[in-house]
Amino acid sequence: MKRLSSFLVLLVTFSGLTPASHSATAKTSATFYVQSTPNAGESLVTFYGQVKPAGKASISISSFDGQVWKVTPLKTNSSSSGSWRITTVATAIKAEGKYRATVTVGKKKLTTKSANFTVDNSKTFIDTNALFITPETSKLTGGRIQGSDISRWQHPYDKPIDFKKKFDAGMRFVLIKASDAQEKADIETMKWLVGDRNAAQAAGLYTGMYHFAYLPNSTDEAYVIRDAKAQAQKVIWRLASLGGYNERDLPLALDLENNCVKKNSSGACIKTLPRSLVTLWAETWLQTVEEKTGRKPFLYSYSQFLESATSRSEILRQYPLWLAHYTINPADPIAQPGQRLPIGCFVHSWSTANCSSQWQIWQYSSCGIGEKYGVPSARLDLNVFRGTPDQFLSLVKGKWQPETVDLMPINEATKMNLISVAATDTNKPVEINVEVFRSIGTPVVTGTVVFRPTDKNIKIKKQTPVRSASGRWELTIEGLPAGITEGTLNYVDISKTHADIELLLPITLAQGVDLPKPSPTPKPTTTKKPTDGCSKQIKH
Numbered sequence: 001m002k003r004l005s006s007f008l009v010l011l012v013t014f015s016g017l018t019p020a021s022h023s024a025t026a027k028t029s030a031t032f033y034v035q036s037t038p039n040a041g042e043s044l045v046t047f048y049g050q051v052k053p054a055g056k057a058s059i060s061i062s063s064f065d066g067q068v069w070k071v072t073p074l075k076t077n078s079s080s081s082g083s084w085r086i087t088t089v090a091t092a093i094k095a096e097g098k099y100r101a102t103v104t105v106g107k108k109k110l111t112t113k114s115a116n117f118t119v120d121n122s123k124t125f126i127d128t129n130a131l132f133i134t135p136e137t138s139k140l141t142g143g144r145i146q147g148s149d150i151s152r153w154q155h156p157y158d159k160p161i162d163f164k165k166k167f168d169a170g171m172r173f174v175l176i177k178a179s180d181a182q183e184k185a186d187i188e189t190m191k192w193l194v195g196d197r198n199a200a201q202a203a204g205l206y207t208g209m210y211h212f213a214y215l216p217n218s219t220d221e222a223y224v225i226r227d228a229k230a231q232a233q234k235v236i237w238r239l240a241s242l243g244g245y246n247e248r249d250l251p252l253a254l255d256l257e258n259n260c261v262k263k264n265s266s267g268a269c270i271k272t273l274p275r276s277l278v279t280l281w282a283e284t285w286l287q288t289v290e291e292k293t294g295r296k297p298f299l300y301s302y303s304q305f306l307e308s309a310t311s312r313s314e315i316l317r318q319y320p321l322w323l324a325h326y327t328i329n330p331a332d333p334i335a336q337p338g339q340r341l342p343i344g345c346f347v348h349s350w351s352t353a354n355c356s357s358q359w360q361i362w363q364y365s366s367c368g369i370g371e372k373y374g375v376p377s378a379r380l381d382l383n384v385f386r387g388t389p390d391q392f393l394s395l396v397k398g399k400w401q402p403e404t405v406d407l408m409p410i411n412e413a414t415k416m417n418l419i420s421v422a423a424t425d426t427n428k429p430v431e432i433n434v435e436v437f438r439s440i441g442t443p444v445v446t447g448t449v450v451f452r453p454t455d456k457n458i459k460i461k462k463q464t465p466v467r468s469a470s471g472r473w474e475l476t477i478e479g480l481p482a483g484i485t486e487g488t489l490n491y492v493d494i495s496k497t498h499a500d501i502e503l504l505l506p507i508t509l510a511q512g513v514d515l516p517k518p519s520p521t522p523k524p525t526t527t528k529k530p531t532d533g534c535s536k537q538i539k540h
Contacts (some may be wrong), residue, residue: 001446003196004281006412008165011093015496016380018382020067020201021032023099025391027053028051028052028053028105028108028110029051029052030049030050030052030095030101030103030110030112031049031050031112031117032047032049032099032101032112032113033047033102033115034046034047034048034099034115034117035048035117035164035202035203036090036117036119036123036202037087037123037201037202037203037204038124038125038126038131038167038204039123039124039125039131039204040124040126040128040130040131041124041125041530042089042090042091042123043089043090043119043120043121043123043124044087044123044242045087045088045090045117045119045410046085046087046090046201046202047061047074047085047086047087047088047099047101048083048084048085048086048198048199048201048202049112050078050081050083050084050194050195050198051078051082051084051103052082052084053082054080054081054241055078055080055082055105055338056077056078056079056080056104056105057077057078057082057084057104057105058075058076058077058078058103058104059072059075059076059077059084059086059101059102059103059104059463060072060075060101060104060506061074061075061086061099061100061101061145062099062100062101062102063097063098063099064097064098064099064100065411069100071102072329074086076086079241079242079252080172080241080243080408080532081194081241081242081244082130082242083194083198083242083243084401085198085201085202085246088484090119092119092173093119093121094118094119095118095487096116096117096118096119097116097117097118098114098115098116098117099114099115099117099151100112100113100115102116107347108405124202128253128389128390128393129389131388131389132145132172133145133172135171136171137180138168139333140222140330140331140540141333141384142330142331142332142333142335142384142417143406144171144330144384144385144386144387145170145172145173145387145389145392145455145459146171146382146383146384146385147171147172147173147174147175147205147206147382147383147384147385148166148171148173148174148175148359148375148382149174149175149210149363149369149381150175150176150177150178150196150375150380150381151175151176151177151189151191151192152177152188152191152376153377154370154375154376154380154422155192155376155377156376157376158488159196159376160199160266160376161199161200161374161375161376162375163196163199163200163203163205163374163433164374164376165204165373165374166200166203166373166374166375166417167203167204167205167234169372169373169374171205171373172204172205172206172207172481173205173206173207173208173250173383173385173392174200174205174207174208174210175195175207175210175250175253175322175361175383176193176197176200176207176208176209176210177189177193177208177209177210177212177214177255178193178209178210178213178215178235178238178239178252179211179234179238179468180211180244180375181212181213181214181231181234181324181470182467183447183448183467185212185246186234186446186538187494187495188313189300190238191193193209193238193242197209197242201246201248202494202521203247204226204411205288206249206250206392206396207248207249207250208249208250208251208252208253208256208298209235209237209238209239209249209251209253209460210252210253210255211231211232211234211252211253211254212255213231213254213255213256213281214258214467215227215258215259215260215261215273215277215278215281215287216261216273216281216468216469216470217261217262217271217273217468217469217470217472218261218469218476219273219277219406221276221277221280223279223469224273224277224279224284225280225284225445226442226470227281227286227443227469227470228280228281228282228284228285228288229288230443230445230470230471231285231445231446231470232284232285232288232292233288233442233445234291234445234446235252235289236288236289236293236406237406237407237408237445237497238408239293239351240253240406240408241408241443242447243408243510244293245293245295245384245396247396248396249407250394250395250397251297251298251320252263252291252293252295252297252298252300253298253300254285254286254289254297254298254299254300254320255300255301256278256282256299256300256301256304256305257300257301257302257305257324259272259273259278259309260272261273261303261468262468272303272309273309275308275309275310275311276311277312278309278310279304279310279311279313282299282310282313282316283313283315285315286299286315286316286319287315288339290319291404292306294342295302295395296318296319296320298319298320298321298322298360298361299316299318299319299320299321300322300323300325300363300382300515301321301322301323301327302323302324302434303323303325303338303340303346303348303357304346304348305347305349306346306349307346310348310349312347312348312349312351313349313451314349316349316350317349317350317358320360320361320409320513321350321357321358321359321361322359322360322362322363322383323337323338323350323357323358323361323362323363324363325337325338325362325364326363326364326365326366326512326536326537326538327341327536327537327538328341328364329364329538330362330364330379330384330538336354336355336356337356337357337359337362337364338351338356338359339345339354340352340434341354341359342357349533352451359386360385360386360424360490361383361384361385361386362383362384362386363382363383364377364383364384364532364538365378365381365382365538365539366381366382366533366535366537366540367379367381367382367533367534367537367538367539368381368492369537369539369540372540373402379534382538382540388483389521398461404480409438409497409498410496410497411496411497411498411499412446412489412497412498412499413438413439413499414436414437414438414439414498414499414500414501415436415437415439415501416434416435416436416437416491416501416503416506417434417435417437418432418433418434418489418503419434419435419472420432420433421433421503421505421507422505423508423509424509424510425482425509425510425511426480426482426509426510426511426512427480427513427515428512429476429477430451430476430477430478430480430507431474431475431476431477431479431508432449432451432474432476432477432489433468433472433473433474433475434449434472434473434475434489434491434503435469435471435472435473436449436471436472436491436498436501437471438498438515441472442471443469443470443472444470444471444491444493444497445471445497445498446493446497446498447491447492447493447494447495447497447498447527448465448473448491448492448496449473449475449489449490449491449492450465450466450475450489450490450492451463451475451477451487451488451489451490451503451505452487452488452490453480453485453486453487454486454487454488455485455486458480458481458485459479460477460478460479460480461478462476462477462478462479463475463476463477463478463480464476468525475489477507480507480509481509482509482510482511482512483508483509484508485506485507485508485509486504486506487504487505487506487507488503488504488505489503489505490503490537492510506525
């Protein structure tokens, strides 16, 4: 890992594995970091790392007294994702230490390289107000606590985020993408989630996590509810794999900003989910996550979507709103995010009598200066929290520790149901509708589908699986030859949450008539004028 290259100048040296220091197999590895964690009162020290392959391991910390290594009382277990973290008080005012971790996996042990640490008293604050709001930040945010939200897009070219720099610039919380309803995006999300959460918390930031939703292409209420519960289960499993909520975690959030459920070949939306079903879906997701984790999740969206795509709901209004509204300045004393400008009201579940919105977190810009906050990407979403430091801290009270049944299954048995196959001639794509269920009868939450010809010499021009709901796909295949193509319809899950399964599926196509090829028509070249998406947004 190279995550700490930017902020280890003051605190720590990189800690990978000493090749000859353990007897575990070469495939087992572990990382080890130590850092000062900002705090109100005494200094804190955070030890953290990750064991790979992901799984349960026992961790113990040893210190070097100048002559020998001594085992300390600091011990913990890794979560099922392999991540672990220990935070303790630094009782010394000025001191240096040298530490390492011993990782036990089954009967095998490995020892990490050592990390040097110096107590950093600049990271202690007299009280929570001083910890959460600096004078510089207060000028930018109107005295509010500042935060940001991140995803893989803040890691261009696989560059790490410098969370220490983010804290020093005034940020106090970061909301991290945790899961996505689409398989490819979900896999990319997992690449950064574990490391970002650990590093952010060690740097003094509070962390939240959000799920990016796609709505199901179905008007069946029972199916809509089932899909919402399946997507809720995905992020609950993801949280469980990290060991559940800890003392620096904000509640989960639902990112709901699109009601399109079907697009044409050019990518334009041709079907949306009705308002009543969007509302039902959101209510179900939020209630499921609250019931399981014991904390009310946030809902992220923007006023235009909430008004046009959802119905007013007393259930939705019980959940905190994370509202996106750009172009107005949080430093303006009378700024009202969620208010229709220049005059008028957006009407939705969180609307107030004065036409503003009852928000808890406000995303006020997508044009934060990435470099300023230690982010490799040029831009960064900026947020503020509505309330005092004590009100903020009340959100992180109450831990949730997952039980065994809460953890994501491994290679869980599946069953496949072929809904329909539309196959006519070689001029038209083959369209397959299929759904895949867990052994308990609910939809799978990960994976995708693919058609595999038995004859390996048959080359398919293109096949596109589109997730129409949790566990349901519309697979389009182009370029199959005329005649009968023997093959299998396969459900595959590279995360190994659910077991792969296949279904014999011969596809018969008639030879299509030769279609005339259109003569190419030269198009006039036009030079597009560059646009600045940040021209009307807050940039700092």
